[in-house]
Amino acid sequence: MSEEQIKSLEKQFDERIARDEKIEPKDWMPEKYRQTHIRQMSQHAHSEIVGMLPEGNWITRAPSLRRKVALLAKVQDEAGHGLYLYSATETLGISRDELYEQLHTGKAKYSSIFNYPTLTWADMGAIGWLVDGAAIINQVPLCNTSYGPYARAMIRVCKEESFHQRQGYEIMIKLANGTPEQKEMAQDALNRWWWPSLMMLGPTDDKSVHTAQSMKWKLKRKTNDELRQQFIDQTVPQADLIGLTIPDPDLKWNEERQSYDFGEIDWDEFWQVVKGHGPMNKERMKARVGAWERGEWVRDAAMAHAEKKRQRKEKQAV
Amino acid sequence: MKNENLYNYILGIADNSLILGQRMGELCGHGPSLETDIACTNISLDLFGQVRSYFQYAGKIAGDGRTEDDIAMLRKEREYKNVLLVEQPNTNFAYTIGRQFLFDVYHLAFLAELQKSSDLTLSAIANKCIKEVSYHERFSSDWVKRLGDGTEESNQKMQDAINDLWTYTDELFHLTEADKATVAEGIGVDVTKLKDNYYKSVSNLLTEARLQTPESKWFQKGGKQGVHTEHLGYLLSDLQYMQRTYPNMEW
Numbered sequence: 001m002s003e004e005q006i007k008s009l010e011k012q013f014d015e016r017i018a019r020d021e022k023i024e025p026k027d028w029m030p031e032k033y034r035q036t037h038i039r040q041m042s043q044h045a046h047s048e049i050v051g052m053l054p055e056g057n058w059i060t061r062a063p064s065l066r067r068k069v070a071l072l073a074k075v076q077d078e079a080g081h082g083l084y085l086y087s088a089t090e091t092l093g094i095s096r097d098e099l100y101e102q103l104h105t106g107k108a109k110y111s112s113i114f115n116y117p118t119l120t121w122a123d124m125g126a127i128g129w130l131v132d133g134a135a136i137i138n139q140v141p142l143c144n145t146s147y148g149p150y151a152r153a154m155i156r157v158c159k160e161e162s163f164h165q166r167q168g169y170e171i172m173i174k175l176a177n178g179t180p181e182q183k184e185m186a187q188d189a190l191n192r193w194w195w196p197s198l199m200m201l202g203p204t205d206d207k208s209v210h211t212a213q214s215m216k217w218k219l220k221r222k223t224n225d226e227l228r229q230q231f232i233d234q235t236v237p238q239a240d241l242i243g244l245t246i247p248d249p250d251l252k253w254n255e256e257r258q259s260y261d262f263g264e265i266d267w268d269e270f271w272q273v274v275k276g277h278g279p280m281n282k283e284r285m286k287a288r289v290g291a292w293e294r295g296e297w298v299r300d301a302a303m304a305h306a307e308k309k310r311q312r313k314e315k316q317a318v
Numbered sequence: 319m320k321n322e323n324l325y326n327y328i329l330g331i332a333d334n335s336l337i338l339g340q341r342m343g344e345l346c347g348h349g350p351s352l353e354t355d356i357a358c359t360n361i362s363l364d365l366f367g368q369v370r371s372y373f374q375y376a377g378k379i380a381g382d383g384r385t386e387d388d389i390a391m392l393r394k395e396r397e398y399k400n401v402l403l404v405e406q407p408n409t410n411f412a413y414t415i416g417r418q419f420l421f422d423v424y425h426l427a428f429l430a431e432l433q434k435s436s437d438l439t440l441s442a443i444a445n446k447c448i449k450e451v452s453y454h455e456r457f458s459s460d461w462v463k464r465l466g467d468g469t470e471e472s473n474q475k476m477q478d479a480i481n482d483l484w485t486y487t488d489e490l491f492h493l494t495e496a497d498k499a500t501v502a503e504g505i506g507v508d509v510t511k512l513k514d515n516y517y518k519s520v521s522n523l524l525t526e527a528r529l530q531t532p533e534s535k536w537f538q539k540g541g542k543q544g545v546h547t548e549h550l551g552y553l554l555s556d557l558q559y560m561q562r563t564y565p566n567m568e569w
Contacts (some may be wrong), residue, residue, distance in 0.1 A: 048351070056347035057360075060340060060553075063385045063560035063569040065373070068343070069366050075346050076359040083352050121560060121569070167352025170569075179567055288350065295350020295476065298411045308467060 017217060022148035025091035035215060036210075037147050038092050039108075041215015042099045042218060045085035046110035047080045049103075050284050054118040055127060063121055070167055071124060077160045084156070088149040106276065111135075113200050115278035116180065122175055122182075130190075130197040130235065136161050137231050141221035171240065176242035183243075190239065191247040198262075199270045201228040207267075224253050232260050289295035324437070325379045326399070326496035327506055329389070330542060331432075332372035333400035336390055337550070338421060339365030340557055341408060357457055361418070371518045380515040395551055396544040399494075402487035405541070407429055409479070412465055412472070416479035419458035420459045422518050424490045426455045427512045436504040459523055466527030473528060479531050480524065488537035490516070535545040 001009075009028050016023065023029055052075050059075065086096045102108035113131050118124070139161065142154040145303035175186035202208055202224035206235050216218040220231070232251075250263030274276065319325055325455045342362035349355030373386035396449035403421055429451055459543070465476040491513040493501070500506030523530040540546065 049347075052347035052355075059343045059346050060556040061559045063364060063564070063567075065370050065390055067368070067569055069363060072343060072346065072359055072363045072366065075510070076356060076363065079347075079352055079356045079359065172474040174569060181564060182567060212537070253399075291348045291350070293346075295354075295411065297471050298350035298354070298465070298468070301465050301472030303468075304472075305468040 011204060014216075017146045020144075020150065020218075023146050023147075024148045033214075034092050036217070036219070037095055038089060038211065039213075041085055041089040041150055042102065043111075043216050045082050045099065045111050046103045046108055047114065048082035048085060050110045050114045052078050052082075052286050053135075053284055054114055054116070054280075055124060057118050058121060058124050058162055061121070061253060062124075063106075067124075069173070074128070074164050074167065077164070079158050081153075081160070086151045091149045100106040104285070104292065106285070107253050109274070109282075111200060112198050112270070112273045112278060115273050115280045115284060116192070116196055117280050119192075120189060121187050121270060122172070123193070125168050125171030125175060125186065126189035126193040128164050128166075129238070130168075130173050130193050130199065132161050132165040132168055133235060134197045136165060137227050137234075142219070144218060144221070146218045172244070174240050177245055186242075187244055190244050194247050195265065195269075196273075198231070198265055198266075199273075201225075201231060203267070203270070229259055232262055236260055245312065260284040319380055319382075321379050323496045323499035324505065325376055326494070327500045328372050328376040328379070328440070330399045330494060331428075332369050332376070333398050334404050334421070334425075335365040335368045335372070336377070336557075337398070337400040337553065338404040338417075339363075339369060340553055341404065341417070343413075345408060345414065353405040354384055354411075354461075358414070361454050362456070364447075364454070368447050368450070369444070375439050375443070387561065391558045395554055396548065398544060398546065398550065398554070399552075400541050401486065401489050402538055402541040402544075402547055403483060403490065405547060405553060406483060406486065407549055410475060411485070412475040412479040415458055415461040415465060416476065416483050418454065419462050419523075420480075420483055420487055420520065421490075421522075422451060422458050423456035424487075424512065425451050427456060427516060428507055428509065431507040431512070435506070440505065454474075461483060462523060462529070463527040466524070476527070476528050480529060481534075484532040485518075485536060485538045489519075489539040489541060492539060492542060494542050511517075 010030055011030065013023075013030060013033075015234060015251055023033075055071060055075050055078075059068065059071055062071050086099060090096060099108065103110065113134075120129070134249050136158060139154055139158055139174045143151055143153070143158055145151045172186050172190075175182040176182075205211060205223045205225045208224050211220060236246055236251065249261045250261065253259075273281065276282075323364045332523040342358050342365065345355070346359045346362070347355065349358055355426065370386055373389045376389055377386055401421075403417060406413065406417050425432050426448065429448040433448065434443050435441040435444065449568060452520045467473070492512060493508070497506050497509065501508045524531050538547075546557045
């Protein structure tokens with residue numbers, strides 16, 4: 001294809017996106033669009049799968065049968081999200097095995113929040129309330145993103161996430177209204193998850209490398225700082241309502257901005273975790289790689305069995 | 319308790335689902351593939367759902383305010399009545415599948431009979447559970463076939479698991495005092511009558527999966543009387559951790 005032809009295709013492509021048309025797998029797309037989407041969608045899928053681990057950590061110890069069932073269902077939803085996000089990514093011409101390979105070798109990233117440990121039951125509440133809350137703010141705009149399979153997957157993901165968020169907040173309500181010990185457990189979880197949740201919305205706008213291009217492709221509709229502000233403004237009253245204190249001495253309502261001012265985020269910690277040196281980075285990868293390697297003989301057997309069945313069928317047909 | 323036999327009978331049924339559900343729950347996030355991970359979590363979810371129905375009913379029968387969680391999480395080790403089979407650990411995926419399969423074939427036949435119980439609550443629970451369990455049985459049988467008739471390695475692993483777990487199968491068909499009493503009332507299932515068909519079905523499936531049916535006649539028992547293997551204590555310390563550490567709280 002000549003340079004001129006590509007330019008003309010790119011122009012048409014940009015116009016389609018500007019008209020809010022969806023791009024479908026078989027449509028022509030710029031290579032950079034494809035690569036950016038593979039990166040972002042697989043990162044999202046990996047986050048779902050790695051995200052099963054911190055919550056899975058409490059399934060066997062959930063405090064009641066009702067909570068255990070809800071937690072199992074939630075973690076199962078996450079596996080489901082992973083499954084259809086991987087499938088959506090595969091429409092861009094990459095296999096799930098290749099995507100796993102990228103995760104296991106550290107080439108692909110996943111949300112850093114899952115590199116923090118879940119130490120008490122209240123962490124199940126804090127994760128639902130804060131982590132899923134922040135995730136929803138990140139993800140709702142993606143229901144209208146330009147790539148069709150991603151947008152459709154996100155509609156379903158967002159529905160389930162908002163259910164998870166309410167479920168998490170409900171765990172916190174129960175703890176905050178419980179015994180002093182339970183309330184302390186809830187406050188401690190909020191103290192540990194608050195700042196990492198703010199970091200989930202990404203680096204500040206001046207440090208964010210992908211924002212401009214992502215805005216154009218509707219992978220993003222608001223900047224990281226706008227999303228973070230939205231998250232804070234939404235969450236602070238929820239904490240007030242149940243008598244928990246946001247662990248930020250600088251947090252203050254700004255009448256003029258009609259928003260909360262907040263303290264400095266520890267970006268050194270953020271980059272430390274992103275670069276692989278958070279409290280649980282190594283353990284999370286060890287768990288994922290371990291499951292994959294221990295499962296190899298199982299997957300081999302399934303393949304071999306399917307092949308044998310096929311051959312037997314062929315023989316019968318002859 | 320006025321209806322102690324019925325209470326104990328329900329616990330005997332539900333403890334199997336409770337302990338197996340807990341074992342399957344351990345695997346969440348660590349399965350050999352995303353699809354098996356989802357399926358194992360789903361089985362765990364079904365089993366805990368069943369446990370809730372049974373224990374809510376048992377709580378009502380006890381009539382002293384004890385809740386489903388009290389029954390599930392606040393008994394002593396010797397008071398759990400599950401069969402030894404379901405408490406066996408997830409040594410590897412073949413053990414997980416073998417345990418599930420050997421239990422599912424029994425569970426399905428058992429629920430088919432429990433549907434006919436003169437106790438309407440139990441028969442309604444059985445009616446709901448049997449749909450879930452027939453899916454479990456299909457899942458575990460399919461995997462026994464895949465692993466048995468897959469690679470040489472998977473065949474060996476599946477055979478080892480079946481050989482090791484076989485010793486726990488006979489106990490499924492033992493009658494407890496509560497069983498005998500409830501069978502006499504038309505409530506309980508006479509599990510001794512399920513035995514021949516069970517071994518026939520299991521053996522047929524194993525043959526189809528190119529696996530040997532173990533010939534050993536040495537069996538372990540005791541779970542139904544609360545005499546368990548050493549594995550159960552550790553499982554319970556996870557299951558009971560929150561209720562024991564923070565007694566009398568709501569979650």
